[in-house]
Amino acid sequence: MRHADVIVIGAGIVGAACAHVLAGRGLHVLVLDARLGGATAAGMGHLVVMDDNPAELALSQASLALWHAWGPRMTADQPGCAYTNCGTLWLAANDAEMAGAEEKAQRLQRHGLPCELLDAATLRRLEPALRPGLRGALKVSGDSVVYAPNAAQWLLQQAPRQIRFEQAEACRIEGGRVQLVDGSWREAQAVVLAAGIHATRLCPELPIRPKKGHLLITDRYPGVVRHQLVELGYISNAHQTDGTSVAFNLQPRSTGQLLLGSSRQFDTTDPAIDQDVLARMLRRALDYMPGLAGLNAIRTWTGFRATTPDSLPIIGRHPTRDQLWLAVGHEGLGVTTAPATAELLAAQLTGGPLPLDPAPFAAQRFSLEGLAA
Numbered sequence: 001m002r003h004a005d006v007i008v009i010g011a012g013i014v015g016a017a018c019a020h021v022l023a024g025r026g027l028h029v030l031v032l033d034a035r036l037g038g039a040t041a042a043g044m045g046h047l048v049v050m051d052d053n054p055a056e057l058a059l060s061q062a063s064l065a066l067w068h069a070w071g072p073r074m075t076a077d078q079p080g081c082a083y084t085n086c087g088t089l090w091l092a093a094n095d096a097e098m099a100g101a102e103e104k105a106q107r108l109q110r111h112g113l114p115c116e117l118l119d120a121a122t123l124r125r126l127e128p129a130l131r132p133g134l135r136g137a138l139k140v141s142g143d144s145v146v147y148a149p150n151a152a153q154w155l156l157q158q159a160p161r162q163i164r165f166e167q168a169e170a171c172r173i174e175g176g177r178v179q180l181v182d183g184s185w186r187e188a189q190a191v192v193l194a195a196g197i198h199a200t201r202l203c204p205e206l207p208i209r210p211k212k213g214h215l216l217i218t219d220r221y222p223g224v225v226r227h228q229l230v231e232l233g234y235i236s237n238a239h240q241t242d243g244t245s246v247a248f249n250l251q252p253r254s255t256g257q258l259l260l261g262s263s264r265q266f267d268t269t270d271p272a273i274d275q276d277v278l279a280r281m282l283r284r285a286l287d288y289m290p291g292l293a294g295l296n297a298i299r300t301w302t303g304f305r306a307t308t309p310d311s312l313p314i315i316g317r318h319p320t321r322d323q324l325w326l327a328v329g330h331e332g333l334g335v336t337t338a339p340a341t342a343e344l345l346a347a348q349l350t351g352g353p354l355p356l357d358p359a360p361f362a363a364q365r366f367s368l369e370g371l372a373a
């Protein structure tokens, strides 16, 4: 018996966006989620245009355009989605980083993305809590912030066609059939795997590795920070493929709290707070904003990003497994890129016009032997 047109495994931000967009195309969607805990509940929710390569820029730019449409609607319906258009300030500590900011500005402007370079005095006026002596910043106005767990819930609840949800763990995919741990099967024409870091349990051939991150949130200090603040060094740290790195990344939440990141660590799946890494992250933050030392932190936690060898997500049909579609490997950018991921996947699955070039995201870019399992 067929239970839906499409089964989506995973109700994080990527699975929820896929279900929302597929339902918008008139399909009956069944979402299965085991509540295993995922990156969506652990991340920062910074909606940010990233431009390290053309594919990343295309995916994040297309996604931001959709977030600008979805964000205000979801927050009007459900204030807890907390979508705010605060913009990002990419901070330059010295002349070399300012030169990097200028190059980044030119690249973004070539793609029609509004941004402006700020000198040291303007930066200080906009964010007086930053330490004096920073060289300047690049302000990217369209970047925003959302509370991703609530946004995922909204996407499932406010879909154009009702989405069915079942709390259940999938343990096997066979064609269009999904087996649950209780032994029962759910059947559809297509299955979308959006299980984040857990995707390798169902598809061990996928080249996905976990990358651990630490976050800290403070008590409420409204107005201390107005923009998402990121050091320019974040970009090189974010793309390291080994070792541990930290970078200054601070987000003002609509509650008045400050959310502080970020760290990146390979080769561990231990969710415990690593005191050394947290201390490194805090020292880095204090270097940019010494006043943080006087604020009250109320919680620290960790999460795991699902990384791929080239740091781009895998979106599209599985090369060898019939009826299986992939929306995985979104690393540290999956909240941002969920909307365009969903549009691309839905266009491929239903045969509509493609919103962007699918080739950089195709699973075929990795070794086919690995994916043939």
Ligand SMILES: Cc1cc2nc3c(=O)[nH]c(=O)nc-3n(C[C@H](O)[C@H](O)[C@H](O)COP(=O)(O)OP(=O)(O)OC[C@H]3O[C@@H](n4cnc5c(N)ncnc54)[C@H](O)[C@@H]3O)c2cc1C
Residues within 6 Å of the ligand: 009, 010, 011, 012, 013, 014, 015, 016, 032, 033, 034, 035, 036, 037, 038, 039, 040, 041, 042, 043, 044, 045, 046, 047, 048, 168, 169, 170, 171, 194, 195, 196, 197, 198, 199, 201, 202, 212, 213, 214, 215, 261, 302, 303, 304, 305, 306, 327, 328, 329, 330, 331, 332, 333, 334, 335, 336, 337
């Ligand atoms: C510390 C940190 C900071 C981050 N900051 C940002 C940021 O600022 N901006 C940004 O864009 N991104 C950020 N990210 C990345 C972002 O959070 C992820 O890319 C995104 O949440 C991935 O969403 P997902 O839906 O693919 O996976 P997940 O959120 O992990 O969801 C997967 C879901 O699948 C379910 N599942 C798994 N296996 C099964 C199964 N067998 N059966 C049924 N259900 C199953 C799980 O229960 C889970 O709900 C950050 C991540 C971390 C860890």
